[in-house]
Amino acid sequence: MGTAKKEKYALIGMGDFGAQLAVTLAKKGIEVLAIDSSMEQLEDIKDVVERTVCLDATEEKALESQAIEEFDAAIICIGDEFEETLLIVTVLRNLGVRRIIARATTTRHAYILRHLDIEEVILPAVDAAYRLANKLAMQDQVNRLELSSDYEITEVRVPQQFVGKKVGEVNFRDEYHVVLITIKRVETQPHFWGMATREVERLVGVPIPETVMEKDDILLLFGHREAFERLLRSDNNEGSLNEGPEE
Structure with a gap:
């Protein structure tokens, strides 16, 4: 019997939310590529996740170099910079990423993302309040x-x-x-x-x-x-x- 394929996710934005998600997924045996434009943000998780890369995710060629379309999903974990999230969504679509998951910090942002056909939108504050x-x-x-x-x-x-x-x-x-x-x-x-x-x-x-x-x-x-x-x-x-x- 062959071994099961290991899941792998690319996470973009290593603030508190992104870093916690990256570490949690890694501890569950999932291959994680952690991406951030700040090397400092990557420092704390570099020994836990499979790979960290410092790059600007709004630049298409930079993401293309990571073969990001081969991942099971790309998860945009950025919080405050919504314009940056929208740019990254466009880049990921251009690169043929099949599954895009995006974080939103307000219901208005979630509404916009869903109207861009992003079906998986994370609203951490709303989810925490609901729980x-x-x-x-x-x-x-x-x-x-x-x-x-x-x-x-x-x-x-x-x-x-x-x-x-x-x-x-x-x-x-x-x-x-x-x-x-x-x-x-x-x-x-x-x-x-x-x-x-x-x-x-x-x-x-x-x-x-x-x-x-x-x-x-x-x-x-x-x-x-x-x-x-x-x-x-x-x-x-x-x-x-x-x-x-x-x-």
Whole structure:
């Protein structure tokens, strides 16, 4: 069997955002070409990423010398200089780069980039605010595994209104639009030949309709992100969810 092709990305602009992204990708085993017009900006990451190059990315011949069209994607990480970002987008297009990802610092800049057919636009400040808002609004959400921009597998503390109910009494799929995968439960077991006890976390397995949900259970669920938000809000409102996720 042949070895899998190693992903490689060209990152342009090594400010705080670009440098952090470059280092994170490199630590995940991805080949990173870090580009900046300042050698000083490249100094801190030169020993972590595959390669660093000091050049002006608005100059087409300079980027062409790096065979940038052969990379899986070019990521423009520049923040404040939006005019420079637009120039680099033009250069990358002229060089035949298939996938361009661009950072925007304002929603107006993101709007302009999307109208230039840049489908992948990063808005770090907006994304950070969204994640914080979700974290604060969904305190009962324990862990999440994002499968796409809309769907995820998540661990949720059992809502109070479900405690003592059988799984079959709660219509997870049709009423809440989520799928119950399993239940994590902490149980107290004897330890040291019965002279002490310890708490052990175990999986209930595939829940059956007769499985009773207990206080402090963790439900492992699959569904649309909006469905989880409504599910957790319903714990406070004691209401049911009659609407599916918006498409």
